[in-house]
Amino acid sequence: MSTRILVVYYSATGNTAALAESLAEGAQETGAEVRVRTVPETVPAAAIATNRRWQAWVDSAPHHDLATLDDLLWADGLAVGSPTRFGGPAAQLKSYLDSTGGLWAQGKLADKVATSFTTASTSHGGLESTLLAINNVFYHWGAIVVPLGYTDPHLMESGNPYGGSFVSRKSASPDDLALGALRVQGRRLATITTHVATGLKQAE
Numbered sequence: 001m002s003t004r005i006l007v008v009y010y011s012a013t014g015n016t017a018a019l020a021e022s023l024a025e026g027a028q029e030t031g032a033e034v035r036v037r038t039v040p041e042t043v044p045a046a047a048i049a050t051n052r053r054w055q056a057w058v059d060s061a062p063h064h065d066l067a068t069l070d071d072l073l074w075a076d077g078l079a080v081g082s083p084t085r086f087g088g089p090a091a092q093l094k095s096y097l098d099s100t101g102g103l104w105a106q107g108k109l110a111d112k113v114a115t116s117f118t119t120a121s122t123s124h125g126g127l128e129s130t131l132l133a134i135n136n137v138f139y140h141w142g143a144i145v146v147p148l149g150y151t152d153p154h155l156m157e158s159g160n161p162y163g164g165s166f167v168s169r170k171s172a173s174p175d176d177l178a179l180g181a182l183r184v185q186g187r188r189l190a191t192i193t194t195h196v197a198t199g200l201k202q203a204e
């Protein structure tokens with residue numbers, strides 16, 4: 001049975017969604033079975049209307065199926081992505097993560113392999129603190145956290161060792177450098193997940 005990878009993201013303007021797609025492509029290159037899921041938009045319409053790009057993204061929905069808890073049960077490994085909001089993940093994404101308490105209490109999320117990614121509009125706007133905040137959830141689950149590291153020559157240029165990221169200056173879309181890093185991250189996640197899943201099965 002192939003390794004099963006879940007990519008869950010929240011995106012307001014499409015940038016984080018683009019990173020999610022690239023990560024998924026990288027995982028698929030290893031032969032993994034991949035699901036890409038998003039989470040519901042919860043911000044009032046009046047607030048969304050104040051941002052032209054946000055409104056356009058909402059108007060062009062749906063983009064992917066909504067993530068469920070069953071998706072988490074299905075997955076051997078997962079990647080979680082969010083734009084940076086005041087140095088942390090967006091509330092929309094956090095709401096989904098906060099709904100996993102029942103699975104956590106049953107030990108259903110332990111030993112899953114997990115990684116994170118993010119976007120921001122400024123280079124010092126909290127990219128790394130957002131990734132670390134997402135990873136805090138993984139620690140509580142008992143998941144195995146996989147950082148991006150500097151595990152590929154490509155990452156010496158794109159490089160955020162905590163996880164894939166992109167700085168959207170002047171509302172720019174993710175460039176090839178950032179998308180390439182996410183493909184590396186997807187391959188790394190799927191490869192390590194395969195090793196972990198194989199080891200766990202052999203230990204049973």
